[in-house]
Amino acid sequence: MTAAPLPLVACDLDRTLIFSGKALALAAPEHQAKSLNVVEMYEGAPQSYMTVASERLITAIKASSTFVPATTRTVAQYSRVQLPGPPSEFAITTNGGVILHRGKTDAHWHGHMAARVKRESKPLAEVEAFLGRADFAPWVLRLRRAEDLFVYAIIDRLAMPEEFVAELEAFCTAAGWTVSIQGRKLYCIPVPINKATALAEVRRRTNADYVIAAGDSLLDQDMLHGATAAFRPRHGELNVTDYRAPHLRITKHAGALAGEEILAGINALLDSKHSGAVVEPQK
Ligand SMILES: [Mg+2]
Secondary structure: OOOOOOOEEOOOOOOOOOOOOOOOOOOOOOOOOOOEEEEEEEEOOEEEEEHHHHHHHHHHHHHHOEEEEOOOOOHHHHHHOOOOOOOEEEEEEEHHHOOOOOOOOOHHHHHHHHHHHHHOOOHHHHHHHHHHHHHHOOOEEEEEEOOOEEEEEEEEEEOOOOHHHHHHHHHHHHHOOEEEEEOOOEEEEEEEOOOOHHHHHHHHHHOOEEEEEEOOOHHHHHHHHHHOOEEEOOHHEEEEEEEEOOEEEOOOOOOHHHHHHHHHHHHHHHHHHOOOOOOOOOO
């Protein structure tokens, strides 16, 4: 008899498990400094952090599950993130456009996704041309391609009018694309490229029957929806839209402490599952 497959734990990274200095939002008094570890360096400076307690928890989670980072970062951006514990067998990057298996891009999946995008969504160049309009330049500060799969912009959020967001959403919906705005970044992504579809593929390959997911943005919602148990922090896009579901737990804290709370919650679920206790999350 083969052993039962390990539970699958899929976690968004930015603003779910790891935090930039600005996103940490540590509300503790100044005499109660929180111990943080640097998990990403960029151009010689610390870029992202997680709490020391989070690092301990993630190591424990990795020991009792198939832990899958699920990020909108490109492969290069993901490669900068140094999570504790052994490397994950699977990682989802580029919002699901790429599955990394043992650190290598799965060419079959990449080709499959590129073909679906070609069939189901308008070309990237059309969305890029729309975002590049001269009248949007005051708030669309820089435009970038992510591995030729989607586009993102660095925005001046205060200068960006609501009417622009509505116009962009209407344009993208008609083109088979989705929009997500997170901090200073605006993402436009073809509908077929999403974390939930990539996670379903990882689930198929691992035969997992129990899936835990965590995330903070609209780009995570489908992944949370399809999981057995899900977590989201009390901040981010899903908090603004007030996403709720019977199987979803919302943290008490916001910021980096929410990341720690999510990992503690996942660890407790895995512990209760391994000990055979009731594993359904509370509302
Ligand atoms: Mg996020």
